Amino acid sequence: MSYLTLAYASAFYFAVAIMALGLAYKIRQFWVTPAPLKIPLMPAPMTQRGVAFRMAREVIYFESLFKSNKWIWLFAVLFHAGLVLALLRHLRYFTEPVWFWVVLVQPFGIYGGFAMLAGLLGLWARRFLVERVRYISSFSDHLMLALLVMIGISGLTMKYVAHTDIIALKAFALGLMRFDLQPLPTDPSLLLHLGLVLTLMIVFPFSKLLHVPGVFFSPSRNQVDDAREKRHLAPWAAKLDVK
Amino acid sequence: MAKKPEFAVPQLRKELENPAIVEGAMAHSQPYMASPEHNTDLGFPGELVDGWEMKAVDKLGDLLNKNRALRVYLDSCVKCGACTDKCHYFIGTGDPKNMPVARQDLLRSVYRRYFTWPGKIAPKLVGAKDMTKDVLDDWYKYFHQCSQCRRCAVFCPYGIDTAEISMAARDIMDHIGLGTKYNNEILGKVHKIGNNLGLPENALINTMEGLEEDVEEETGIMVRFPVDKKGADVLLVTPSADFFAEPHVDGLIGYAKVFHQAGIDWTVSSYASEAANFAMFIGSYEQMHKVAQRIRQAALDLGVKRVIFGECGHAWRVAYSFLNSLAGPWDFLDPKYPKPQHILEVTHDLIQRGAINLDAAANDDKVLTFHDSCNVARATSMGGIEGGQFIIPREVIKASVNKFVDMDPGTIHEKTFCCGGGGGLLTDDLMELRVKGALPRMEALQDVVDNHGVTHMAAICAICKSQFAKVMPYYDFPMDMIISVHQLVGDAIQLGTKE
Numbered sequence: 001m002s003y004l005t006l007a008y009a010s011a012f013y014f015a016v017a018i019m020a021l022g023l024a025y026k027i028r029q030f031w032v033t034p035a036p037l038k039i040p041l042m043p044a045p046m047t048q049r050g051v052a053f054r055m056a057r058e059v060i061y062f063e064s065l066f067k068s069n070k071w072i073w074l075f076a077v078l079f080h081a082g083l084v085l086a087l088l089r090h091l092r093y094f095t096e097p098v099w100f101w102v103v104l105v106q107p108f109g110i111y112g113g114f115a116m117l118a119g120l121l122g123l124w125a126r127r128f129l130v131e132r133v134r135y136i137s138s139f140s141d142h143l144m145l146a147l148l149v150m151i152g153i154s155g156l157t158m159k160y161v162a163h164t165d166i167i168a169l170k171a172f173a174l175g176l177m178r179f180d181l182q183p184l185p186t187d188p189s190l191l192l193h194l195g196l197v198l199t200l201m202i203v204f205p206f207s208k209l210l211h212v213p214g215v216f217f218s219p220s221r222n223q224v225d226d227a228r229e230k231r232h233l234a235p236w237a238a239k240l241d242v243k
Numbered sequence: 244m245a246k247k248p249e250f251a252v253p254q255l256r257k258e259l260e261n262p263a264i265v266e267g268a269m270a271h272s273q274p275y276m277a278s279p280e281h282n283t284d285l286g287f288p289g290e291l292v293d294g295w296e297m298k299a300v301d302k303l304g305d306l307l308n309k310n311r312a313l314r315v316y317l318d319s320c321v322k323c324g325a326c327t328d329k330c331h332y333f334i335g336t337g338d339p340k341n342m343p344v345a346r347q348d349l350l351r352s353v354y355r356r357y358f359t360w361p362g363k364i365a366p367k368l369v370g371a372k373d374m375t376k377d378v379l380d381d382w383y384k385y386f387h388q389c390s391q392c393r394r395c396a397v398f399c400p401y402g403i404d405t406a407e408i409s410m411a412a413r414d415i416m417d418h419i420g421l422g423t424k425y426n427n428e429i430l431g432k433v434h435k436i437g438n439n440l441g442l443p444e445n446a447l448i449n450t451m452e453g454l455e456e457d458v459e460e461e462t463g464i465m466v467r468f469p470v471d472k473k474g475a476d477v478l479l480v481t482p483s484a485d486f487f488a489e490p491h492v493d494g495l496i497g498y499a500k501v502f503h504q505a506g507i508d509w510t511v512s513s514y515a516s517e518a519a520n521f522a523m524f525i526g527s528y529e530q531m532h533k534v535a536q537r538i539r540q541a542a543l544d545l546g547v548k549r550v551i552f553g554e555c556g557h558a559w560r561v562a563y564s565f566l567n568s569l570a571g572p573w574d575f576l577d578p579k580y581p582k583p584q585h586i587l588e589v590t591h592d593l594i595q596r597g598a599i600n601l602d603a604a605a606n607d608d609k610v611l612t613f614h615d616s617c618n619v620a621r622a623t624s625m626g627g628i629e630g631g632q633f634i635i636p637r638e639v640i641k642a643s644v645n646k647f648v649d650m651d652p653g654t655i656h657e658k659t660f661c662c663g664g665g666g667g668l669l670t671d672d673l674m675e676l677r678v679k680g681a682l683p684r685m686e687a688l689q690d691v692v693d694n695h696g697v698t699h700m701a702a703i704c705a706i707c708k709s710q711f712a713k714v715m716p717y718y719d720f721p722m723d724m725i726i727s728v729h730q731l732v733g734d735a736i737q738l739g740t741k742e
Contacts (some may be wrong), residue, residue, distance in 0.1 A: 033311040043630040068325035069399035133324035140369035214319030220402035227564045
């Protein structure tokens, strides 16, 4: 077993552990922190089912962003939808035999890769071209975009410029899952691609990528409009009632 | 006409393009600080405490554990820019720190520094900042340039509500001894006397008797304005501005006429003679709780069956969304009615049932438009239907006036613009901010004045009414253009035809 394979394999386990534990920690923190008051943005659904529908609209087609700004919306949808397709395409490396629908999704994964890059570059351009967005961008915002763009480019490089040995790669991936390490191909674009993805996984729970769990915990969007009917009381606030 | 301002009043724009960024454009704007006794009256330190830096950080940590919204909102922003052009204060001033995300970042940078790994290890990289005097100065200035209207949140993909963040920042500042004169002095009056104005019981009784005489003189009918009437069915809780100032008082007269014709037995309380709860503005749950408990106490003491709130925006937020948490359960009230109820819900229901007679022709000298108050629009509802807060006021206006037009759809309903004076900023020391913040509403109003001959704008919020009466003259609108919805009802109601 080469040092390189060992290094990437251990980095992989490390990154998965950091991402999983970090996210679990943050999600637990969001979960246990009480929302002391009813603050849904009105008009809000009056049932739990309605809230689920509202949340689905936000998560699937970015309803509020659409209301706000069509350019950001367009780039954000291109990026996120592209990313989803690209991720689904990658499932072929982790399944054996490859699931039927993952086979079907393969070409869309490629389109997704391009859409993702287009969206990212659009979002990045806004950080330079739109005065307001330039003002609010910090260095880490640029770094995050750079990271994602490089992931996209290194991935597409392997499809169109310098093929890697995907049979060996798949053996490596399956080996990781089965704790039976197999040698990793050593193409630079693959090593770069994987290294960047692992970096992304590690920064996930410490960065603005927390918007992924955060969106579901936003009280202004996940609360039901029923304050007059049901008394809503945080445990720490209940203590104020007892004098 | 208002006296000549010491600042340039913005021009009404024909094309609504975004303002150019002018750094520091409003860096001189801040409210008067509270004197030590105004702070200590509320249990806060009198002045900036020793070691305030870490005490502020500790308070932030305390709030992070108590308020999920704060925690999630500080973690979730991706700086997409969706909110950047949505704040009326940014539109009116061009100061980049009035962009909602930039305002949030004043607090978020401190959060990152003390509560996240990247901020502890590499603060520069992620825009994390130490809690310094410069940061605190920016907090005091710019968290008092937010009217907590929630407009930015409507457009945020995560619903990040800058109001929650500015409330937290103000709460932290109060806890290290940095309060505002306007809010803390008023809250002290509520705790001592029962209302924002400091109107004592005998003055309240005199005022209400005076109103009885005025109405009788004008209509020939004795309409009661009861105070502290034990055993009344309804406790009316209304902003104290309704007791004495134009155009508010005409709204109060309207409520009284509605109650009179519908035969509703009502009273106000001298102990809880205030619907407003400025503790919301300073983000203090404890203070809000204390103020709200007065209403519970009054309802119990007077033995009423229903609690009805008068026209007041943030008060309706506290009433509709918070009162059950703060001062519930309200199981001693009549379960047939919502607890509490808005006066517009009551009037609307009476109109529907034909229990009051309105003649809209009485208001034929007017063409109306309606300003959705931010707190009513984005933080409450009415009538038990989604969007009732938009429908019910308009239905009541249309029953009272023949000519009504809405303003531009991008400026009403959930997208309504704040009047510019909400969130504890309705003070003369912030006049420039108030005038500039009113710009988007003034533009939408000018549009319906020019194209539809609108003569009056109705509102259901005491702050909106006071703010507009004050700032409209800067934009060459007459100050009496702003009126209460219940003034229209009161003028249209045909007394003596039902009762």
